Amino acid sequence: MSAAYPLSSCIEWQFVEAGDLDARLRAAKAAGFELAEFHLWRDKPVEALATALDETGMRLTSLCVDPRRSIVDPAQREEMVTAVRETIAATAILGKPNLIVASGFRVEGMSEDEHFANAVTALREAADAAEAAGVMLLLEPLNTRLFATMYLVSTKLGLDLIEAVNSPNLRLLYDVWHSAVMGEDMAEVLAGRIHLVEHVQVADMPDRNEPGTGSVDWDQVTRTLRGLGYTGAIGLEYFPTMPMDESLALSQRTLAD
Template identity: 65%
Template sequence: MKLSACIEWQFAEGNEGLGDRIRAAHAAGLDHAEFHLWRDKDMAGVAEALAETGVTLTGFCVDPRRSIVDPAQHEEFLGAVRDTLAAAQKVGSPPLIVASGFNREGVSPNEHFAEAVKALRAAADLAEAAGVTLVLEPLNDRIDHPGMYLVSTTLGLDLIEAVGSPRLRLLYDVYHSRVMGEDMKAVLAGRIHLVEHVQVADLPGRNEPGTGDLDFAAIVADLRALGYERAIGLEYRPTLPAEASLAQTRDALGL
């Protein structure tokens, strides 16, 4: 497994733009990077830094974020997918992260599910045509995202199976999953082939692995036992300077 720096938060000291953060991550020995929204970023600078360093993006978000469970937002959601697919093709066509949007008051779970499948199926059609993978991310509603619809890994995988597209996969975030009280081995057993990317942060605090209560050596071992060997995204808020933060993270993960 290789590590992917979340340059939204990491390598920020003295590096205002993402291009310079990519260069700093590469200088620190990392070959992968990811970030959040793209419309407020210098994407030309990102493309230049990727070409210069050989770093590969593991993902950024469909922007702007719109709901997959609210039919009133579906057209805006698909417009955001189209725009983000076009942006992605200029930086190596990495996976694109999809958040669900919020629960609709008075709407049944079945209706939420049906609307989500409808929106994701249309988005997957666009992704298939572009040759880009969309990754659906369950978040937590207990600390960071109150009211969010998709907070369950099992539900996320159910949605992906219902859509049935090779260009729709899951982003599994260890931090969000643990906040929701999930057992990683239980929720991913038999379905790891649907997971495109994994992100980590410690709990509590959402900081570097090794700063909280999670046993990341065991988590990495369990991921390997499940069959996951892709990159690990370091989506944490650092408490240390970049090099020290990365060293602590490598030690905690055993990578």
């Protein structure tokens, strides 16, 4: 692919006309992708996906811990860690993809320090399970436009949590769209800590469509990533506005060097 970074198709939202997720994976391969990702797994055909991965040589960059549970609410901590363990076990046949963790919502009456401490405790337990299994967890900051009371909506805070947990198996998923919604300066929030970023996802502003359809300065995004030293893949986590072959071609042009 003629882009600055390897591109990963979000088959949750792309190639939907192909049918089930394993068929979307095959369609992504036929379109030229080597990498793919999706969201929750419990409602997906995991065994059929494993077969499709084996037959196509595709690799999954990431999927989400399922079910989603809070890292800041102590009442959900046991369920959160159990969800991580169950997701690790269930997705091992998919090649041990990176597993995405969101924070959950703020707890009314809880201080900032308590939120942070609870998150570190939960993430430390989850990271212990990930280390034992040889799996990478990705902590993802979201945004308040989609989730008004979500705890983790700051890249800086996400990186602070990762540093506090201090596990080689916990890193950040940096989503350009979530970050842009929150008005962050990408270069500023990632400066000096790009080594903690394992995966990057992209979509254009304002409506989460393909790069090149909105207001994000993609030349600046790719220059910033390159300048900081990011060497991983870029996940195309967007809703296509055109046929997928045209959508992919636009993304490739927009994200090219």
